[in-house]
Amino acid sequence: MTSREKINLIFNHKGDGLGAMWTGHPNDNTIPIYAKEWGIEETREAIFEHLEDDCRWITADRGYHHPDGVPLFDTSYGIKQRATLSAEGCFANAETVADIENYPWPKAEYCDFTKVYEEIDKYQDKMVFTGLWSPFFHIVADFFGMENYFIKMYENPEIVEAVTERIVDFYVEANEKFFAGLGDRADVMFFGNDFGTQLDLFISPDNFRKFVMPSFKRLIAVGKKYNKKVMLHSCGSIYRIIPDLIEAGVDVLHPIQAQAKGMSAAELAQYKDDLAFVGGIDAQSFFVNATPEQIKEEVRRVKSILGPSIVISPSHEEILPNVPAANVLAMAQASRE
Template structure:
């Protein structure tokens, strides 16, 4: 099977010759892997490693009236002077890695709908580069599955208001929080519709990223989540499904209490399965939810991948295969987020080859 056919078979609950294996990594890790395998670009790397890569389609964003504010979408791939939402970005050096962190939240001092109406950086659907995503999709889709764009409710909210103020908003000012979320939803829904219309059959999954979990618990209670996010999530899932695409939902941390509600909303794939967190045991998740949702991720990149030995990684990967992938269906192996700079190349290879070579 080709990588694309293998991934699509899993997404459609069909038999596969083996469980697919994806890989998320930072730029520094990508450079190390390319050097190791003596390849020039990411696509040669996917082939050299025998990856079933799900290729990202993140449309660029450019406001023609303000070139200096041009930037990418928010999220792990944010680059430029500021995001499409007007959130300033600043490069931060951390050991061998460089990250673009979010600066001063632009809506931090806002307190009325009138002020929100005057904010100049609400993204406009026409400013996203759909054709660039389409060109990339056409290039890779004969071989690889594709995923995009990046959309979010709570992560965008926090970047625009700041985490502390965002949490206070949800507790103390339901009306104003809803005003902001309405705008966040509207901007992205317009963009998403255009993206789906332009990409057509060159797109397989839509990526919703909304980190709701911490290392030990949720960031917000299930009741707060239901108040602010349940109906919005359902609308997005329904829209995505109306175009016959799958919903790929990402939330780090201990999110098990939300999983039943997310499934009811219509998510198809849950990522990243951070099983070191309470409630996220892989065998239990498969037992409780495996008949209703697929899993992507699972391989620990907080301790095992960066600090273990290759044999530790093989044990970790086999455990995920035997639990999340116990039925031979419904699971795509991947690091449970971007593999970080400094992770031994031999550990990454051990993860992949445990799947591809047994």
């Protein structure tokens, strides 16, 4: 059985006794540390092969090529923007739809996914997570400035909805183009927006349903049209809107940030008939400080609670240099038991 076949069973809630693992995305500075530890090439792929990783994450965003080299979304367009979450972007003072019309919105016609398809073709035996990342929530926040964005939800909801619509228009059209050409090369549409802090959502559930969920549904509809499992990434505490995500058609939740409020394996177990999971092994402190044997015990514990519909992975895909190589190896070994 290939990794792809195995995880398809897991995602379809038929994976009794099957163990699977996704390493995540080792940081650039982590790669040489692990390579030296294991005597392998200094590449992510060498790490994945060493760990017998079942998955590959291949985003379609690299297929966007503006003829003039313009970035996908330049939120500092025409202004000098500070690199902070609260920094005002180019729409900070926009009050009407007319104020955003002159922005050079991206076009799906600038997408050429040939190279992305070629990369996916290399891993037909693996479970490939793909699609455009589509982080519209973050992009809207950058256009306005995060605090300003949340305030405008109350003071000027029309402009928030107009900016969101234009961003998501592109992602829907581009994903439509990508999945139409993808065919059956991959089985999972993977996209992400971080909606949670350590304790709660950034915005109220009501505002989430008003300003975010309609865009979610548009993106999910593309994945469903092409018969893909829809896998959503969101860090933080999002437990208050998990029923909404299920109703909207999300099939798989990643990365289940274990220390965030309401996101422990025990608390999420109530949803395991409706969702599959990828993640669950705490990367905030446990992965850094535990022994390899403790890692193995935690993997077994999480599998016993959320199994059989879980692919073991860290609770954040970015593996930082402070995570011991021995702990990542222990996770991989225990995940396959």
